[in-house]
Structures are given as C-alpha cells and as structure tokens.
Amino acid sequence: MTGLRKSYGCPVEFSLDLLGGKWKMVILARLKQNLMRYGELRRAIPDLSDKVLTERLGGLREVGLVESLADADGVTRYQLTARGESLRSVLQALYDWGEAEAATLKVSIRPPAPTSD
Amino acid sequence: MTGLRKSYGCPVEFSLDLLGGKWKMVILARLKQNLMRYGELRRAIPDLSDKVLTERLGGLREVGLVESLADADGVTRYQLTARGESLRSVLQALYDWGEAEAATLKVSIRPPAPTSD
DNA sequence: GGCGTCACGCACCGATTGGTGCGTTGGTGG
DNA sequence: CCACCAACGCACCAATCGGTGCGTGACGCC
Incomplete structure (x- = not known):
C-alpha cells in the first residue's frame, strides 16, 4: 500500500492519512x-x-474502500466495498455535524440541481 | 469567520472546510x-x-471549537468548547475506524512515550 | 466520416500547507 | 545575570494538492 507509514501516533492520525484531502470523504x-457512475459523481460535485x-x-x-463495476453498456459504476461500508x-457523523453546524452558522447547503441523463 | 464560503454542495464538504488539514482533527x-497545556499537546503530537x-x-x-484558559500559574490550557464537544x-468514529483498520492492515499505533513534567 | 461523450493521462502552474530557523517577550530558577 | 522554558510571530522554503488545458482511445450517433 503506497504512502502508508508503519506507525502513527493515534488512530485519528492514521484515519486521516488514508482519508485526508479535500475530496475523498466527499466522494x-x-x-x-x-453506487454511481463517473459522470454522476462529476455532476454531483461540480467543483471537483x-x-x-x-x-x-x-x-x-x-x-480497498471503493470498487468499480464495468457494466454491459460500457459505463463504469463505483460503489463502496464492505471495507468502505x-x-x-x-461519514454519517460528518454529515450530521456539518448539517447542524451549517444551520447554526447560516451557511447554505445546496446540492447541485439534478440533471436528466 | 474567515475563509468560509456561503454555500456548499453537501454537509460533508462543509465539515471538511472547517476541519480539514493534517492536524486539526488530531488536535x-x-x-x-x-484539557491540555500547549506543551502537552506538543509532546503528544511530536510530528506537529x-x-x-x-x-x-x-x-x-x-x-469556536476550542477555548484557552490562562491559569494562575501562567500556563495556558486548551479545551473543547460546547460546540467542540x-x-x-x-472524532470517536474516526478513532474507532482507524483503530480497526490499523489492526487489519498491521499498522502500528504507538502514542509517544509519556514524559514527566 | 465527423462530432461529441466518456474516462482517463500528462505537463504545467498556482495556491496552500506544513516545516525550519530564528527572533521576541515574559517568567522562573540557579 | 544567565539559561531555560513557554508560546508565540516572521521569513523563507519545499512539498503537496488541486486545477486547467490539452491529448488519447473507444464508442455511439448523425
């Protein structure tokens, strides 16, 4: 596994080494x-x-957190593995906290408008 | 509040805008x-x-997630606010997941040795 | 056959993050 | 008076991250 150190100071540090960065946890x-197609992910997260x-x-x-499935129609779909699950x-804790905190700080959470496919 | 956008695509994105980066969640x-003193935090996270x-x-x-308390002995202590709580x-979810995942991947979680003060 | 889409890769670049080294002020102890 | 500690700030730098622009091959559609 590339990039992993052999030792971390605490489990949170380790988690963030795997999950850190701007977009992984959002994905x-x-x-x-x-499960979602590549294009659906792209549209769901327009800034990415x-x-x-x-x-x-x-x-x-x-x-090993995500796997891709190539369908018959040639479109790749992505889903969480058991490990990802x-x-x-x-993810739920981050979601819940973000939602509550956004309400408190009057920050708008606005998913991009769905588009037909 | 510096740096916050007015709108986010989902609550997780918002959470990570506040909490992202290598060290915030570890702290x-x-x-x-x-609650901990500055020096204790420093020693608890030696790579920081x-x-x-x-x-x-x-x-x-x-x-507003953390507050500092200046004690009588002139040492500053830091603790979570109610909001931080x-x-x-x-944090517990990240901790638990990291612990389980580290065991699975045979990664060592080794807190720095405590030192007397 | 040409065009558009999909899902990538590559080169390059700007911004950000984190670290090092040094300095500062105030306090304490020898 | 000096050394050390605590908790910062500042300048500078390296590394990383994320984005843009362009290219690619495969596929489908007109």
Missing part, C-alpha cells in the same frame, strides 16, 4: 447513498475536477 | 480526552511543529 459520502476525481477514485480503489459511521 | 481528538500547532489552535479558537461522534 465516499456520495457513494454511501448508492475530472483529473482529481479520477485520481481520488484510483486511490480509494487502491486501499465500515466508514458509514464516520 | 481535537487529543482535547476530546481532556510549534508554528502549526499555534496556528491550528488559533483557527480552532476562531471558529459536538464533534465527539465524528
């Missing part, structure tokens, strides 16, 4: 709802570029 | 156990530099 949170989405998905596959409590 | 996880610890504590104070579930 995982999307996939927590249901093509290049970084590909890279982050690759990294998440590499550590074990992150549900982390 | 918060330490303070979740109990003076400069960055000061900066991150400042930022966490600024968003609301992060317990996030």
